[in-house]
Ligand SMILES: [Fe+2]
């Protein structure tokens with residue numbers, strides 16, 4: 001089976017690129033299951049019901065997020081209503097939402113999606129490694145062979161560590177959060193596909209999606225200033241993983257960075 005994963009969708013430019021490019025990619029690569037990270041889809045921060053509605057007609061099976069999922073109050077409320085919208089699983093108990101979803105392809109293949117968040121240079125959450133163990137233990141692995149992990153983390157080392165920790169137990173570990181694609185896609189010895197960061201779906205003439213002049217002001221003056229989603233050089237960042245549905249192991253992984261010719 002072929003799983004397509006699209007990295008952090010940034011505001012309106014990211015949503016437009018997704019709307020224009022995703023149906024074509026799904027058709028062209030005959031993908032069976034699509035996962036999209038939407039933590040920055042509403043103006044760069046969080047999700048909203050309006051944004052989710054806008055994406056409702058697209059061929060997307062599951063939405064993952066990250067640290068920014070908590071930025072919009074109305075988005076947080078969605079977490080308990082829509083099981084296909086995940087937040088990282090390793091936040092303390094008591095928070096709304098879940099970090100795992102089990103879906104099914106049109107052909108009847110069950111696919112589990114896990115969303116986890118790293119701790120290096122980020123919040124002090126529960127261990128994403130132990131949480132991964134707990135979530136995998138909840139699955140009936142005779143029925144759910146295909147498992148995909150979005151590991152939302154800052155440090156490349158922590159993301160690679162997760163790949164090796166889960167090697168042989170999941171089909172793919174793909175990183176998000178830095179918004180910068182890495183060129184290290186590979187299949188680990190146990191059969192897990194690993195890519196440290198898939199990159200963002202948004203404006204690349206920017207500093208991680210935001211207008212460079214505004215971000216620069218923060219760095220130069222060391223005082224708070226508002227940020228704004230940039231507009232130019234919009235690209236869709238994704239990875240396509242081919243997973244053997246009988247063994248759950250990856251056969252192939254490839255990376256895309258597709259320009260949105262029409263822009264905003
Ligand atoms: Fe992000």
Ligand SMILES: [Fe+2]
Nearest residue numbers: 066067068177
């Ligand atoms: Fe993030």
